[in-house]
Amino acid sequence: MAAKMIIDLTKTFPGRPPIRVRLQYPIETSAIMILFGPSGSGKTTVLRSVAGLEWPEQGTIQFSSSTWLDTAGGVRVAPQARQIGYMAQDYALFPTHTVAGNIAYGLGKLAAFDRKKRVDEMLELFQLHGLGGVRPRELSGGQQQRVALARAVASRPQLLLLDEPLSALDAPTRLQLRGELRSLLKQLAIPSIIVTHDWAETLTLGDAMAVMSGGAVLQTGTPQDVFSRPANVEVARVVGVETVAQGSIVEVREELATVQVGAVSLTAIATPELDSDVFVCIRAEDVTLELAGSVETSARNHLQGTVKAITSLGALAQVTILCGFPLTAVITRSALNELGLTLGTTVTARFKAGSVHLIPRR
Amino acid sequence: MNWTAIWVTFKLASLTAGALVVIGLPIAYWVSFSRWRWKFFIQSIVALPLVLPPTVLGFYILVAIGPHSPIGQLYSDLVGHPLPFTFEGLLFASILYSLPFAVQPFAAAFEQVDRKLIEASWTLGVSRLGTFFKLVLPLSKAGILTGMVLSFAHTLGEFGVVLMVGGNIEGVTRTVSIDIYDEVQALNYAGAAKTALLLLVVSYGTLVLVYAINRKVWAVWPQK
Numbered sequence: 001m002a003a004k005m006i007i008d009l010t011k012t013f014p015g016r017p018p019i020r021v022r023l024q025y026p027i028e029t030s031a032i033m034i035l036f037g038p039s040g041s042g043k044t045t046v047l048r049s050v051a052g053l054e055w056p057e058q059g060t061i062q063f064s065s066s067t068w069l070d071t072a073g074g075v076r077v078a079p080q081a082r083q084i085g086y087m088a089q090d091y092a093l094f095p096t097h098t099v100a101g102n103i104a105y106g107l108g109k110l111a112a113f114d115r116k117k118r119v120d121e122m123l124e125l126f127q128l129h130g131l132g133g134v135r136p137r138e139l140s141g142g143q144q145q146r147v148a149l150a151r152a153v154a155s156r157p158q159l160l161l162l163d164e165p166l167s168a169l170d171a172p173t174r175l176q177l178r179g180e181l182r183s184l185l186k187q188l189a190i191p192s193i194i195v196t197h198d199w200a201e202t203l204t205l206g207d208a209m210a211v212m213s214g215g216a217v218l219q220t221g222t223p224q225d226v227f228s229r230p231a232n233v234e235v236a237r238v239v240g241v242e243t244v245a246q247g248s249i250v251e252v253r254e255e256l257a258t259v260q261v262g263a264v265s266l267t268a269i270a271t272p273e274l275d276s277d278v279f280v281c282i283r284a285e286d287v288t289l290e291l292a293g294s295v296e297t298s299a300r301n302h303l304q305g306t307v308k309a310i311t312s313l314g315a316l317a318q319v320t321i322l323c324g325f326p327l328t329a330v331i332t333r334s335a336l337n338e339l340g341l342t343l344g345t346t347v348t349a350r351f352k353a354g355s356v357h358l359i360p361r362r
Numbered sequence: 363m364n365w366t367a368i369w370v371t372f373k374l375a376s377l378t379a380g381a382l383v384v385i386g387l388p389i390a391y392w393v394s395f396s397r398w399r400w401k402f403f404i405q406s407i408v409a410l411p412l413v414l415p416p417t418v419l420g421f422y423i424l425v426a427i428g429p430h431s432p433i434g435q436l437y438s439d440l441v442g443h444p445l446p447f448t449f450e451g452l453l454f455a456s457i458l459y460s461l462p463f464a465v466q467p468f469a470a471a472f473e474q475v476d477r478k479l480i481e482a483s484w485t486l487g488v489s490r491l492g493t494f495f496k497l498v499l500p501l502s503k504a505g506i507l508t509g510m511v512l513s514f515a516h517t518l519g520e521f522g523v524v525l526m527v528g529g530n531i532e533g534v535t536r537t538v539s540i541d542i543y544d545e546v547q548a549l550n551y552a553g554a555a556k557t558a559l560l561l562l563v564v565s566y567g568t569l570v571l572v573y574a575i576n577r578k579v580w581a582v583w584p585q586k
Contacts, residue, residue, distance in 0.1 A: 051481075051485055052484075052485075053484070053485070078484070079485045080485075080489055083487070086481075086485035088481070092481070094479060094483075094497060096497065096501055105488070105496070106488060108492070151486070152485075152486075155486065
């Protein structure tokens with residue numbers, strides 16, 4: 001039987017809805033699990049409970065063959081005994097220690113020689129050469145993030161827990177580190193759980209994801225599955241990106257990329273660091289629908305397709321059309337009625353190149 | 363100047379400040395980190411010497427360590443002489459009297475330590491005690507120095523408790539403040555003035571030290 005992670009817990013904070021989470025998934029070396037949800041959804045509490053920093057009133061947490069928490073059986077394993085790497089959102093670097101001191105902090109059990117060797121390895125791996133003697137506050141945000149990660153993995157933990165690892169960075173650095181983080185984690189080959197509210201991060205980093213909202217897990221699956229096939233309206237609202245398709249960039253000209261998705265090609269804004277394999281993400285709000293055969297507009301992408309599904313969202317309706325790939329649009333109910341859309345109607349979907357988000361796919 | 367009294371006083375103040383580091387740190391740690399709901403009762407007991415008249419405190423200590431109390435009896439059985447009116451008895455009283463002056467700055471410093479740093483230390487496999495020595499203590503050094511200096515200075519000037527518990531024995535329990543009182547009683551204002559000036563200078567010096575420590579010296583002198 002494959003090793004499993006079992007999280008089943010109840011935790012209440014005064015004045016907030018209780019967090020009741022059940023999550024179970026097979027642990028694979030280097031697999032990255034994403035806990036995705038808006039702030040207040042309880043995802044950080046779950047991560048902290050797995051770290052042993054939060055004590056649920058009730059529940060069990062099992063990692064492979066070790067039980068970390070079993071309230072019924074009176075098992076409460078201290079964070080020190082769980083052999084985990086944990087990185088807090090603001091990194092929590094020790095201001096009293098140098099970079100090397102921070103990385104060496106949890107390596108007290110190693111002999112001095114091995115410790116020094118491990119610290120040097122980490123400085124090398126995380127591109128921090130020459131910064132060993134520097135205090136954390138003298139570093140840039142990206143460097144601090146790498147020190148925190150180096151410190152968390154220095155003792156070779158069996159599970160890595162990252163709380164919003166990129167959110168403290170400015171946007172350009174975040175974009176750059178997103179890809180780096182993925183390859184680093186794959187290189188380290190430690191099973192990880194990452195908490196985030198950013199769908200682009202989820203698609204880049206995650207092998208699997210659990211969508212959380214209001215203290216409960218709403219859906220689990222691969223990121224592409226969850227984003228393109230949300231189990232219900234609530235998940236669709238939480239994830240915010242309705243169309244995720246696999247594509248490849250065939251041409252880049254004048255900063256516009258031509259992306260082939262199945263039989264159709266789309267125009268998107270090109271970003272320099274992309275490989276050719278991408279996820280194409282389009283938010284439903286950015287898609288307009290009209291009956292086939294209309295005039296030219298400024299929108300770069302117009303795709304003809306047939307209506308495959310219509311879901312009511314109160315005053316809005318979610319319309320999925322097949323135009324080489326399933327594309328979801330959100331329009332008002334009155335527009336739905338005016339256009340007379342029903343299943344099978346032929347429509348043209350339009351969206352601007354800037355609405356097509358390209359996320360690298362490894 | 364009565365150099366014997368000055369020696370006794372400085373010895374008493376140093377030993378008190380030293381003992382309060384040993385006793386005060388665990389109490390302060392408990393006060394800042396315990397989640398016990400009735401904690402405030404203990405906090406109030408620790409702070410009691412701040413508001414209690416020294417003579418009242420002295421009276422209770424005297425009774426508590428006297429030959430008729432269990433503590434006093436145990437002490438005289440072990441050591442061979444009773445505790446009141448000895449230097450050891452005076453030290454005991456001084457420790458209790460200056461307890462809040464050490465514990466409160468210690469506890470305030472511990473509370474300033476970001477809990478996230480402590481949690482990070484735990485997840486790195488370092489025990490609670492290890493975290494205290496490797497992380498909490500270095501981060502609280504300004505508060506700990508403040509507590510030591512304040513309890514030292516406070517012991518220098520104590521009068522009521524000394525008189526009640528220590529009496530006025532030359533070379534044993536006669537401290538500077540009692541010496542000044544004796545000089546004034548004997549109308550020797552010149553002698554009193556010299557000793558008083560010394561105490562004033564030392565007290566001012568220690569307060570300068572406290573404020574200097576808490577002015578974030580390290581922002582001015584970056585440490586390497």
